[in-house]
Amino acid sequence: xxxxxxxxxxxxxxxxxxxxxxxxxxxxxxxxxxxxxxxxxxxxxxxxxxxxxxxxxxxxxxxxxxxxxxxxxxxxxxxxxxxxxxxxxxxxxxxxxxxxxxxxxxxxxxxxxxxxxxxxxxxxxxxxxxxxxxxxxxxxxxxxxxxxxxxxxxxxxxxxxxxxxxxxxxxxxxxxxxxxxxxxxxxxxxxxxxxxxxxxxxxxxxxxxxxxxxxxxxxxxxxxxxxxxxxxxxxxxxxxxxxxxxxxxxxxxxxxxxxxxxxxxxxxxxxxxxxxxxxxxxxxxxxxxxxxxxxxxxxxxxxxxxxxxxxxxxxxxxxxxxxxxxxxxxxxxxxxxxxxxxxxxxxxxxxxxxxxxxxxxxxxxxxxxxxxxxxxxxxxxxxxxxxxxxxxxxxxxxxxxxxxxxxxxxxxxxxxxxxxxxxxxxxxxxxxxxxxxxxxxxxxxxxxxxxxxxxxxxxxxxxxxxxxxxxxxxxxxxxxxxxxxxxx
Ligand code: ADP
Numbered sequence: 001x002x003x004x005x006x007x008x009x010x011x012x013x014x015x016x017x018x019x020x021x022x023x024x025x026x027x028x029x030x031x032x033x034x035x036x037x038x039x040x041x042x043x044x045x046x047x048x049x050x051x052x053x054x055x056x057x058x059x060x061x062x063x064x065x066x067x068x069x070x071x072x073x074x075x076x077x078x079x080x081x082x083x084x085x086x087x088x089x090x091x092x093x094x095x096x097x098x099x100x101x102x103x104x105x106x107x108x109x110x111x112x113x114x115x116x117x118x119x120x121x122x123x124x125x126x127x128x129x130x131x132x133x134x135x136x137x138x139x140x141x142x143x144x145x146x147x148x149x150x151x152x153x154x155x156x157x158x159x160x161x162x163x164x165x166x167x168x169x170x171x172x173x174x175x176x177x178x179x180x181x182x183x184x185x186x187x188x189x190x191x192x193x194x195x196x197x198x199x200x201x202x203x204x205x206x207x208x209x210x211x212x213x214x215x216x217x218x219x220x221x222x223x224x225x226x227x228x229x230x231x232x233x234x235x236x237x238x239x240x241x242x243x244x245x246x247x248x249x250x251x252x253x254x255x256x257x258x259x260x261x262x263x264x265x266x267x268x269x270x271x272x273x274x275x276x277x278x279x280x281x282x283x284x285x286x287x288x289x290x291x292x293x294x295x296x297x298x299x300x301x302x303x304x305x306x307x308x309x310x311x312x313x314x315x316x317x318x319x320x321x322x323x324x325x326x327x328x329x330x331x332x333x334x335x336x337x338x339x340x341x342x343x344x345x346x347x348x349x350x351x352x353x354x355x356x357x358x359x360x361x362x363x364x365x366x367x368x369x370x371x372x373x374x375x376x377x378x379x380x381x382x383x384x385x386x387x388x389x390x391x392x393x394x395x396x397x398x399x400x401x402x403x404x405x406x407x408x409x410x411x412x413x414x415x416x417x418x419x420x421x422x423x424x425x426x427x428x429x430x431x432x433x434x435x436x437x438x439x440x441x442x443x444x445x446x447x448x449x450x451x452x453x454x455x456x457x458x459x460x461x462x463x464x465x466x467x468x469x470x471x472x473x474x475x476x477x478x479x480x481x482x483x484x485x486x487x488x
Pocket of ligand 1: 019020021022024306307308335336337362363364365368387388389390391
């Protein structure tokens with residue numbers, strides 16, 4: 001079979017720029033798809049870290065944005081990923097203080113519609129052979145930042161036949177890229193697109209809706225989330241459209257990049273270990289307790305949280321249960337950043353319980369790895385969770401996940417019920433109803449299993465051996481690309 005040429009379009013990519021799981025997936029997918037027989041290039045906005053990593057530059061490609069701004073698309077190789085990339089060099093749009101989406105005061109950049117429309121516009125131009133030397137067959141875009149690619153491609157296809165398919169992956173339906181209607185004129189799309197059948201959403205423009213309306217194939221990051229987003233409860237107002245497009249919508253479970261997340265070869269943790277030789281895990285726990293000033297107790301059940309601090313993540317359940325957890329001898333280590341009120345509440349509690357609770361506000365890749373390596377349980381009580389990666393990292397590092405049965409959490413974690421323990425299926429703790437009581441019952445199950453150490457070790461060993469790598473997901477994406485190309 002000839003190689004399939006895939007252009008991956010995203011705002012973030014690990015290790016260059018990361019605010020959440022999207023970056024991990026964007027960073028791992030090119031290698032996984034290459035191993036499955038694709039030739040992958042990526043298109044990224046020219047954020048500083050990305051431009052700095054770009055080497056072996058070839059002559060740039062000139063492009064005029066729909067609003068008349070001239071930019072250059074750089075071509076080269078990303079050194080840290082050994083990957084061919086197109087990078088939009090537009091310093092006025094991408095080089096500024098703050099994060100990729102927000103300014104230093106955590107307000108969205110006022111021209112985000114331009115910053116990300118341009119990403120999609122460039123993708124569609126590449127689909128139309130902007131680069132005479134390389135034209136993709138598949139444009140695979142991720143989340144609202146790259147969602148307009150499908151719309152631009154649909155309308156350039158209307159002008160000229162295009163043998164290129166658009167695939168759009170929803171990593172989180174809650175972030176939609178909504179903008180005021182008057183900005184629509186800047187996007188350079190036909191007037192008909194600003195309609196209820198296009199990207200109009202309650203009088204605004206929705207980048208997410210454009211992706212869902214115009215992509216040839218829609219995927220999301222777990223089979224359960226693919227079903228959930230078709231319901232009014234979890235559809236964020238787009239469930240009707242998603243039901244209408246159910247024939248081209250599917251869920252492909254995210255995977256773990258084992259070159260980054262593997263306790264046997266992880267330069268960010270102090271002691272290596274694996275399922276066969278788990279002793280290093282206890283040493284990682286002792287080292288973290290010491291580093292953070294927690295009481296040095298090997299038998300304290302250590303809970304870990306590595307998370308954005310937002311309403312979605314359900315952490316108020318942990319705050320409410322905290323006293324009871326600590327009274328039972330547990331310890332808790334938190335790493336996160338996000339909503340100011342949650343950051344404050346966590347920091348205040350940490351000051352009150354210095355020997356049993358550690359809270360670090362901020363973003364710290366190394367600390368994240370150390371928490372998974374040291375902890376016994378990874379808490380992910382999310383209200384909703386498209387896939388979730390931290391529970392999978394918990395599994396790999398032998399930190400049994402405790403999760404709400406929703407989205408990808410439901411697809412990856414099996415509760416320690418007696419029957420699933422007996423059948424060797426259990427790998428964590430799952431609560432079904434999103435309530436304090438259900439969460440605390442799951443906590444009780446984790447304490448109960450920890451008291452039976454032989455059984456705990458058996459479950460942990462099984463969790464660590466579970467296959468969570470990319471081969472399966474990559475195979476499914478390739479089959480989906482092929483199917484979309486066959487339908488052209
Ligand atoms: P989401 O994409 O909703 O944030 P995921 O579980 O899919 O949630 O992915 C989160 C990713 O971000 C994981 O790689 C996790 O380790 C990482 N992460 C989250 N918060 C932090 C933080 N404060 N410091 C370091 N890594 C973090």
